Amino acid sequence: MLYLVEHFYSIQGEGRYTGTPSLFFRFGGCNMKCEGFACEEIASDGTKVIGCDTVYAVNREHFLQNWTEINSANELLKILNNYNLPHKVDIVLTGGEPLIYANEPVFIEFLEALHANGHKITFETNGSLFVDFLKYPIYKEFIFALSIKLSNSKELFSKRVRGDVINSITTNAKEAFFKFSIDSKSITPELQNEISEITKFAPNTLVYCMPLGATKKEVEENSEPLIEFCKEKGYCFSDRLHIRVWNQNKGV
Numbered sequence: 001m002l003y004l005v006e007h008f009y010s011i012q013g014e015g016r017y018t019g020t021p022s023l024f025f026r027f028g029g030c031n032m033k034c035e036g037f038a039c040e041e042i043a044s045d046g047t048k049v050i051g052c053d054t055v056y057a058v059n060r061e062h063f064l065q066n067w068t069e070i071n072s073a074n075e076l077l078k079i080l081n082n083y084n085l086p087h088k089v090d091i092v093l094t095g096g097e098p099l100i101y102a103n104e105p106v107f108i109e110f111l112e113a114l115h116a117n118g119h120k121i122t123f124e125t126n127g128s129l130f131v132d133f134l135k136y137p138i139y140k141e142f143i144f145a146l147s148i149k150l151s152n153s154k155e156l157f158s159k160r161v162r163g164d165v166i167n168s169i170t171t172n173a174k175e176a177f178f179k180f181s182i183d184s185k186s187i188t189p190e191l192q193n194e195i196s197e198i199t200k201f202a203p204n205t206l207v208y209c210m211p212l213g214a215t216k217k218e219v220e221e222n223s224e225p226l227i228e229f230c231k232e233k234g235y236c237f238s239d240r241l242h243i244r245v246w247n248q249n250k251g252v
């Protein structure tokens with residue numbers, strides 16, 4: 001069994017495939033909280049919940065009632081079919097952390113069906129959870145956008161940076177790239193060390209830096225200093241189109 005928070009057809013707003021029409025499935029639950037990102041969301045009981053910009057897909061205590069329980073792969077495939085898209089749309093599996101369901105039979109069946117139908121599949125993951133490529137070779141067919149958390153997330157280093165997981169995913173998957181969310185305050189001499197501490201586990205993997213922010217204003221304020229950082233270090237800058245265009249990270 002798994003939880004689906006929302007699904008929507010849009011363009012990919014960040015990372016290597018920015019601008020690509022994609023169907024998003026956002027799954028509920030995460031193994032982290034990332035309270036350092038300090039985004040706020042008001043739950044239906046009026047509680048102000050602090051976390052990342054998708055805290056509504058992370059925090060079970062306050063948002064579980066809005067999530068849909070999924071008990072079969074067919075329920076997800078029906079959602080896809082109901083969009084009635086005229087082409088093999090790219091599929092993005094996001095969250096929360098979609099890989100908390102990596103060993104769930106319903107999830108595996110869904111992935112196998114998507115792959116058999118010829119969809120390109122990207123996981124947006126925090127890259128901290130082990131994927132069993134031996135037991136489930138289907139994972140070798142997918143793209144992994146590794147959004148490894150930096151210290152600005154306020155998660156413990158040992159939890160957010162799993163060198164063995166990073167190495168395994170980048171070695172086994174069809175494609176992988178790093179994506180880091182960075183605000184202008186974090187652009188200090190220490191930032192380069194932090195990134196290197198992560199990328200050393202996959203030195204040939206492309207690095208994208210994207211501006212942190214839950215609103216258009218925050219994203220725009222963080223963009224220019226980050227572009228300068230990328231120019232200096234040779235990293236790719238990634239926009240966050242969905243926030244700049246629609247001013248939010250929810251299904252748009």
Ligand code: SF4
Nearest residue numbers: 030033034052096126
């Ligand atoms: S790992 Fe990602 S989804 Fe989970 S709390 Fe952190 S930013 Fe949010």
